[in-house]
Amino acid sequence: MSTHPIVEKFVQGKLPEPMAMALVGGSLPVPAKDLLNALAFAVLRETPYTQRALDFLATMPESMVAGVVTEPVDPPEILQLVLCHRKEPALLETALLNPSLTSEIVEASVLSLPGTVLEIVLNNQVLWLERPRILDLLEEHPEGEYVIKRRVNEFRFDILRLIPEDVKKQRLEIIDEVEAGRLDRAWSELPLPKEKSKEEADAEVESDEMAAERRLLAQKPPVDDEGNEITLTLTQRVMKLSTNQKIMLAIKGGKEERTLLIREANRLIQVNVIRNGRITEGEIAYIAQMRTVNEEVLRIISNSREWMKKYPITKALVMNPRTPLPVAMTHFKRLFDADMKLLIKDRNVPELLRREAKRLVEMKEKGKN
Template identity: 30%
Template sequence: MTSQKKTVRLKVSPEVARVVDPKAPRELKLSAARGALPLSGRDLVTTLFFLAHGKDRDIRRSALQTFRALPGSILQPVALDAGAHPQLLDFMARYHLHDLALMEIVLTHSQISDETLIHVAGRATGSVLSLIANNDERLIREPEIINAIFANPDADKAVKFRLGWKDPEAEPTEEEQKQREDHAAEIEEMDDEVKSKYQLALEFGVSEKIKAALTGDKEWRNLLIKDSNKLVCSAVIKNPRITEGEILMVAKNRSAHEELIRLINLNREWVKNYEIRRALVMNPRTPLPKALRYMSTLTDKDIRELSKSRNVTQVIVNNARRMIMAKEKKK
């Protein structure tokens, strides 16, 4: 299938090939476009996809009309295919946008394209939009999805606010005003280069911050790791240039966003670092099962310090004492 922008190649069954072949009779294509041929669900969806992108206007119109009328019982099995083509998923997303059950499959499919998510983000509402807005991994990977949600006039403001949207017509709250004053004071203490980046960060929207967090240098990372927006600070952790030293600083920060601690815990290479593991044990945002597991790898000296510490939970203290007693019994 050829469109103005790209050529899509799909492996199709002989039944589909017979219909969509350029040399196939027009009447045969028109019958297929009207859903009048005995095709299986998958073949019908694929055939309509090709015919809806053809050159014949009447066939295109009929194919789209038939496709819009297809029930979820036919479309869902096609969408559940792990190898479904991104353009086929895009076709479903554009013409069955309000079918929540289908969209739950399509919009979370591993093959869904960023282009499709951007399109849907700018038009969806309610639960369908939430499927995209709650997909942090994709929002960080393609910040333009966030911009599309912000530009969507029908998007729930609560969803926008959660992603860091600022209502241009709203007066700043007392907290926001205080933050601005604090920012102004901080800027005065910075050198010119850092000050320039800090001022830029204050002007950036969420998507711009994410892009800077993913690709920026150490100064950008140091600035944006402190951002209150989960998507922004998480993007810093995914910056390929971030160092173990920076990760250690985050692990030591008891007020770090819990998402940052979660991401650090998920990285096997980082938790191989002894200092990072020790910092995670002491960080209150580390899930308790993880902290207890890391404790078994710490030195006797660190375990003894933990047994007397007032900066960790009582569970950690008690476990440290138990570990000490167990070792003493073996002697």
């Protein structure tokens, strides 16, 4: 489709100034597409008509502009004009999905976009693969939500393979340790480090009581459920891992890794330790008595029929002050008499639990008499 003669003369610089001012002010009878073409030329090239063109662009009905950017446009600078100087989300979405959009225009427009449409840019991998700088701009965007910035980071690692040298070095060291038999095989399958998600960050919140107990534990050398000390090298390696990597190691790691990771404040890490297919009943009994685990971990243990068939696990769960009261009340009747009497004297467990335990003991004694 040919350009309107008036717009053609304007672009060539041959249109008299009064007519040029009338054109960019919307006073001449030209089609909407040609008018936007003229406005794009006036604005993006910083001509003497820039401000008048911007003023008129702001008054153009959204429906009129949308009618143009719905179809392929030539030249595509019309899309840049809309992306940089209009704010309606539906209109911007239409422009961002236009088949004439180029990576150059996206790069020039990203910082002008509102945060509500940034995900459309992020999902257009064809464009940011041509110009990876688009990812940098998305990350720098003041209105970019955390999830956008986290996905930018993931794309850099997973698609562009932009891995920092220090990460490459650590990766090679881990592979060497695995091959030498000094680390569990699960270490070689760890993903590259990524930023924490909001859920992961929220899961790291712990009570003052748990924090105090964790600090006390940190002063002692870490040991597993059988009392064996864990090597300092492994402890240091686990401390360096990102939350994402710790979660993966919790799911697949060996006994020493599980023992270290169950001490983490992050609820997701603790829960995935429990879901590790290699975890033993001895470890479950050890975890069930820990006062630094999240309540969700104790609930998961209590919901497992297989685990709750084992008396040491039931006893540890009921005697643990961290266990939710409804869970402890459900299982305390299974305690042996000697353990029941210990429960009655334990000031750390809830008063209601001690009272019910005492009542049960008294009933048993009356029955014997």
